[in-house]
Amino acid sequence: MITIFQRFLKCSFYFSPLFNLVFLFIISFGLIGGCGGGGGGGGGVVPPPEVTANKLNVEILDATISPDRNPIVTFRLTDDEGDPIGTDGVSMNWIISRIERGKSEYIDYITRVQTSPTTGESAVQAGSESSSDGSFQNLGNGIFTYTFNFALPEGFDSNITHTVGVYATKTIGSQRFVSNATFDFIPAGGQISTVRDIVRIETCNTCHDPLEAHGGARRDVKLCVLCHSTEIEDPSSGEIVEQIDPGTGNNIGFEIMIHKIHYAEELPSVQAGIPYQFEAFMDQILDFSHVAFPQDARNCTKCHTGATQSDNFKNNPTRNACGSCHDDVNFVSGTNHGGGIQLDDNNCSGCHITFFGKEFDLSVEGSHTIPVKSAQIAGVNFEIVRVESAETGAPTVKPGEHPKVTFNITTDLGETIQPTDMNFLRLTLAVPTREYSGQDYNGDGEIVSGDPTSPWTPGGENYIQATLNVPGATEGPDADGNFTHTFTAMVPNDASGSGAVGIEGYKCATVQGANQRRGGIACSSPPNSPDLNGNGIEDVGEVFNEVRFAGHNVVSYFPITDEEAVPRRMAVDTSTKCIACHGVFSRDFSVHGSIRNDSEYCALCHNPSHDTLSRQLPAVGETALTNSLDFKVFIHKIHTGEDLTKQPYLLYSPPGGTFPNQSERAVNFGEVRYPGNTADCEACHLRGTNVLIPGTGVLGDDVLPSTNHEFVRGFNTKTITETFFTQPVISVCTSCHDSLGVSADGEALTGEGHAAGPQAEGDCVNCHIAGEPLGVEEVHLPPLLPEERIIRPQPVD
Template structure:
């Protein structure tokens, strides 16, 4: 009977699609609200109007019967509110859904789920070990109320003694399978809080907003993608508890590690910085199918002590200040994971039996940075109020025509805006640095200046005696002339750092490097209009994850400065030992794509840096679920699309193509197989690359389209 119904449904779908296709030219319809990261954005309009991709769960109302039976009335719709059917017979795509009911008991601040599961390890080192974990309800039943509206009756009953005055939260998560339409699987989650006695909800668990996580994670979702957002995560990932006579320990039986949200998330993000890991240990969680997630190598780009990067000021969570006002042994011991609060080891010898006194010493903010206050103890040195810092800017450029030796006027101030003496910035003995780089033309760096050994750029390191004037304003005559025959727009870039010593004479005295914000100044050498170098990525976008992207001894921190040296002709030849030949490309697109996809690269990716130090990126990866497919996480609006803007071929001695066109080099840095390289080579002729023919913005295999999710 079900097969017959499905057959009838397919006939209905086919007829509807045919009608829609036939009427497309006559009727205009508004496309659903999808972005360029979604497969549906690129699908045929008639198909999208019929399938109406997407999934939204909405809780209408929960009700609890006198015997403790909970029934939740909910809706399943597409993003525009059109009803969906669970079975996927009369509306495209079957929908699966799961339900959780949890409460925040009186005197507690964490959720406790009424349903749980007993997980038994089949992982070789710990076979048979068991742990009970919070989980979705089982044994429930569905009743259709109307189109898109259903009642779900939980299989788990509330005990007679359940607290009717406590916050209760229903979570729904699930998926809609649209793979037969090449629209992937759509995931959705939602939560709904209520108090059974009908009073207003007063107690919540809302410390971090999902938007804060999405800065790096793109679209926070786990367990196959169906659990979306922090609001759902905190329902199950809680400390151990006993509810209705059942003890839920919420540990990972394979490793013994807790899956409580607070320690788990802190440990994951601290990863390689954990004291236990640095002592030779591992931090791992074994998941579905015995997949081992090893977080021991995680290197958080914004630094794990930068609490405010996640607990940010823009956090919309209602309890966003909990990290400041409610310090605990669990939270602090997550990162400081060799601290023994019972004995006092690692805690200035002070045992701590409860959390009651934590806030006595660890107040939100003290009188001075690097004290025992929460903000003070976790201040990022560059952002410390004790840091003087420096800001150097190019005020003007004179004598900058071909064959002339440019003269620059440079402003030098500290972070407060006060004039700074160059002697304070560069006091000698290797302390501090200020440098200026010249390159051009902006159409593509790499060839404008020859004979410098740097493939298209030259850098002057400034000294106290090479500058005139000051404090605050200086003149500097650049060491090289603008090349004869130079045309178009060229660039000067200022970079450097200060060496700061603070809290002198105290036990907290420290010296550290502080980057000088790079100043990039474009200028015309022949009187033509100034045309800045193309912007593929904005520094601010990088800093969504990196917080303050600074490299090369804190000297480089602006993408428009990075691309000067990391041009198409550059390799690590200057640093790579001869025995490790051939050299590696450090052209910006190739290098950055390879770094961010290190874990997926089929070959070793190691760059040799200062002091011939080998830097290996084989373990690097985007923070899940973000991936290399999430192009617009990094790229400025659609700058990943073809045709590529560069004009110079890329030197890639270790690549399949030792010289590659701009588009080929960028694409092959992620798609690094021999087959992909052969494809690129076959579509490159003496006239150039033909990539845009198939992969251009409107082509069948457009870059954004094939990376959509």
């Protein structure tokens, strides 16, 4: 199994040919419920959680080397209250490593010979010493010494940096607690000047929850690098040799292995058909070939930040670090390396100089420029100034009236952008904010759930969109640079509450220095397109140096029958939650061709009425069942991914061709592995929005069931044979816990997989209401900050 995350499949309208890193059709919004204030008020405020404390804490206080060259470590053991504890029931393994003179990574003293059962090859690898091999002395008050059984070799260098490390576990009840600790010292005494501190575990744990390996006992990067070095000393010969996995020949050094794992799907070697694998314990093959980074991998500072040597990636480039991602470069032969043969790292910084602001140059920062984040781009900024009634000019748009939207578009310098100068520009209208859903926007007495013959405009009357970058679509600008558009759709005659209008769009921008290999595209339409022959490939004489630069989505609310506009409930904030793994939407991560980048906007379309009807394309005569595209359903399912019981989990890109001569393009999100822990709801949710409180969230007034359809495809038609509704609480809970049986009417659990047996949705709160022993918050994991996740206990089966 892959230990980081399975493939984050791509479902975007455009992919960068080189860096199509996880354009996952995913934005986290409305996952389980909403916060008080929108969607039906009432309910209490959930207090912040207490900080979780570890019941096992190891702190190394000192380290020395005995006259017999045995390392002696003084350490303290405490519980979650800070009280001292003994060593009974605590399993510990110890490591001691050093940084040789003129080197930058550790070499472990303790080694083992690992023989592959597959290849029969052997290799020297770093190891550790079990505490059962050494001896303890109890100094009292939770302080002990541990004396290694292992002795350092004669003539060891006592004037260089040494580091001892320990990984410890203790099982208490149904939980296994883990603690890692390290301590730097110079055996001969003196000030430590050489360290290895490039990446911090709290940075890793902004996505992982927690990052752990080898059964979960090894969790701190400081500990990992003590063993995972690119080289190791062969004790039989005293020679420094490459540290490899003998089953595959792959180097297990941290800087090589971690880069390759995170970039695996895009590695040139993997693209050429060579899987990236390791042979693990019990002959298990770990295949990382389908791992994809959840944002653009050129964003080096996603990982390289916060440590004393975080800037090493740009200031001290090495063959190991660079060649780990660019693994089609052979520094020995010079193949694919513009600098030719390089047998050491001495000349790397001579060409790959410090970055002075020149994008796409040979500096590490410059060569990793993400085109859509280029400083050359003028920027696109949206503002919706107001929404008013086209009939009365009042801020309230009453039922039967038409929303008139005043907006502006500016560059980062405040210069006005004409709507017709945008390459794509659209407004979206949705009502009501208490729960967006299909409405009778044209007043014909019928609500069309989706247009099955038009996969590019699948909304039907689930929402309304208006294209603005065509002549005559807008009026203006006025003296303030504002434009107006009046929807042809009206606020439905039976509408109440409040409504919302949002804006999306992009402008093609030229980025000098970009090309298709670097992630540039042919964005402009003919005859201005850089793709002169229209084949999507940057041929000789063509330079794909454009990007789609999208403005940040903006949503504005207006009253219909409310006195003041009431916004939709918010369960997730893209800028504080999704950004942790995905980075900035439309810059580091793309959905829908980059035009949608705010969860508040996504909810306008991804409402309970919306499903995959228009984009599914079974064979003529076949019956198919759609999947809901309600955010509180499909986002849970995407993140649960490979842990879903019902597989595959298919969503759909727009079919190619013209209806009915189209081909279905299904995307299996059942292959996604979430790098965090899905039981920590607050990794995505705003505080308190994942719990059941009457009157709020999915228990709010007028929150609607999610919808899906059964339909039969004719030659050029799709006929809906049945419509299914799944009540909000059931649809949300079964989006992760999909082994639970649900009644045909979506009103109750059948009892299958449910300990309490059959249960109507209205009775769920009897057990799962906030504050009860089986409340949603109580049966999921307590939320932890990235810096706290290292201590999250493991469940014991």
